[in-house]
Structures are given as structure tokens and as C-alpha cells.
Amino acid sequence: MHYENNTVPDLKIAYIGGGSRGWAWTLMNDLAKAKDLSGDVFLYDIDFPAADKNEIIGNSIENSNWRYHVAHHIGEALIAAQIVIVSILPATFDEMQVDVHSCEKYGIYQSVGDTTGPGGFFRTLRTVPMMQDIARNVRTYCHNAWVINYTNPMANCLKALYKEFPAIKAIGCCHEVFGTQKLLSHALAEIEGIENVHHKDIAVNVVGVNHFTWFTKAQYRNLDLFKTYEAFVDRYYESGYEKGKGEGWETDPFRGAFRVRFDLFRRFGYIAAAGDRHLAEFMDAGDYLADPETVKSWKFGLTTVDYRREKQAKREEESRQLVSGEKKFTLKETGEEGVDLIRALLGLEDKITNVNFPNMGQIPNLPLGTIVETNAIVRANTVIPVYAGEIPEAIYPYVSRIAAENDRAVDASFSGDLKTALAAFKQDHLVQSLKESDQEELFNTMYEGTKAYLKHLH
8 A cells, every 4th residue: 555645545444343432532533633544433332332332423523534434244344444453352341350359369469460471371372362363354355454452461462363364564663652652751851851842752662562662762862861750760769750641540559659660770770661650560570560559559450351341331422422412522642652553554655653463583593473563664565573672681481471371372273272271371460379279270260260261262
């Protein structure tokens, strides 16, 4: 796909998970603001009423160049699509309740539970068959389309797509890195007196796997930001940095005071580049997640499923108001890059940003094919990973074990074998410390609680 003169003929975008009350609204917002794009978005979701509502909401946006349609079959959405967006919730909050909270009986606390640890493992088991189905349908209906995934566990979703359809053109898009670039912009203001620096103007070298990413270099113009960040960490290590996203962490578990990030910098000398609640789960259980009081001391929160239910109920009410016209859809700055990536893939601009993509050598000391997160050059119909260099020795043991756990989880789901899944589960870094009988009991509890979505395992 390449279009001349900065114009694009009508596009077709397929949105799998089109009933979303989060990413879908973000996409609608950003498409409406991209005046050099126009076309049709086909919304497919197993929750048809939610997709119906989003069709109404999307078509209500003033001065938008986009038409929204509900697709009643995945093929209707995908056929001839140039771009495919995937943001699905694998199963329901009932299954997520099992993922996150059944482990607490065994002293395993998860601050997110959707990417790693026992929760991430079982979410992978459920999600992989869904991604296999999406990959097969992309191969059938739009094999040349670019697939942009937002679904977690990100790395394992991408791995499943490529394992099922090796020729697929898929990337994973995640905003966690942006938050740490913004934190560096705050450090510039606090330490160097350089204010109002946009996070995109901070150049970083990204290495790692999704939600466990690291900066091995960070620079603003000719200024090396590692010394700046070190001074910033020293200033706020004990108190945490409670400005911007650090405010309100006591009541909003999606926030944190950056103390985990600060501690990891002191321990390893590199800048951990995801949110504290994600980073904590990749480390040993006793580091930051030993118990709720330990979590509180590091100034972040455990994201309970009850909190997610409450948040979803608020979004459902907002959806009702948008559909009825009680509330107007107003455009805003989302800070997301999905539409920028679409524009780049269409040849309207070149973009360098972090993406999740198979390792083609951009990280030499991780296996080829592992889904890694690094910078990449995105241009007309092309994604070129930027060479990031080796994972530094200090953090390599942690990153490499997560990469291996990710691959084992995906392979276990593909195997369809419960014994293989159990063996992989026992090797999870948060599960390993349990005695074998507890490992097996926890696995069986989680399997029984989520087996409606695990019919491929025998």
C-alpha cells in the first residue's frame, strides 16, 4: 500500500472486538482527527449489541470522514480489509476473577494478572485459540492486510498469530513506553530546568518483551538522560513521584508513584519502561508483591476484578448516554499511535516507534522468532525492526526467563494437552516457589474455573 500526494482513497478497516468501550472509542477519536484518511470501519464482536452501539456512536461523530458498520460475521468484516484492529477481552470478568484472585490463597498476588504469572498463563491458554481463529480468517479473507493488536497478553497473542499464519503481517501496539518517556520529560523539567518537552522528542532505545521493556539509552537532543534520571530517582526514591500519573494511586490501581521503576534503576542501572503494576509481576514474588502491605509500601495497587467491573459499568453507562444523545462524543488528544501507524503503513509518513514484532535479530541474545518489543521503522507496507542490541547482562536473566515462559505458554495451548500445560505452568516464575502439590492444586482450580474457554485442552 502506497499512496501519492498525501491522499488516501477510501479504506476498509476491520475491527475485531468492535464492541470495545475503550480502544474502539480511541480509534474513532483519532480517525476523526486524521483528515487525510477516510473510509469504512466494520465492527465485529461476539457481543453484537455492544457493536451495534458503537456503530451508532461512530456515526454520530461530527466532521468525521468515516462510516461505521456492524459486521455479523467475521468474514464480512475482514474481506478486502487493508487494516485489521484486534482488541478483544478473552472470556469474561468471571474468568478474570479466577486468573487474578484464586492465586491469593497460595500467597501469590498479581497487580494486573493479564500478561505474566499464573493469571497471564491461563489468559494465554484462553486467548491463543481465539488468535488462531483470527489468523485463519485473515489468511482467508485479507491475507495482505496489516494486523494491529492491542489484546493482552500482547507477546503471546502475536506469537499465536504468527505460529498459525507465518506470513501474517502483524504488530502489537502498546502505550506503556510512552509513560516512561513522559516521566523523563518531568525529570528534564525538575533536574535540568528544561520544561515542556514532548515525550516524543525524547529518543530512547527500547529492549525487552511487552510490559517488561527497558531503555538502554535515553537522550534529549545532545543530553544523555541517564544522569538526569539518576538525580531524579535520588530525589524521589523514598517518597515516590506523585505528580501526573503518580497522583491518586491509593484509590486508582491504574496509577502508581513510580517507586518500582526507581528501585529497578538502582538495582540494575537501566530504565524500566513500563508501569509499576506490570513491572512488579515480572520480578520475583518477594520483591514487590509479597503481600498487600508490601505493594502499598511501593505505592502502587492491586487491580482487583471488582474494580474492573465497576469501571466497565461506568463505560456501559457512558455508552448508553452517547447512543441516546445525552452525551456528545467530543474529540481529545489520546496520546495513542494506532492511527499514526496506519498512516505510516499507507505511505503517508515514516514513523519510528516501539512495536511488538518477531525477533529478526534486533535483540541478538534472545531466540529468533520470540516476540520482542523494540523500536521499528514503519513506512509504506513495511515494518523494519531497529537493531536494539543485546539485553544487558544485568537484566538478561529476568527478560530471558519471561521470553521462555511466553513461548512455553503458547506452545502448551497449541499442543492441546493438559499435561503439557501443567508442566509449563509449574515453570512460571511466580508459581515455582510453591510446593508441587500446591502447584497442581492451583492449576486444577484455575482450569476448573475457566474450562468453558479451554475446550481445546484434553
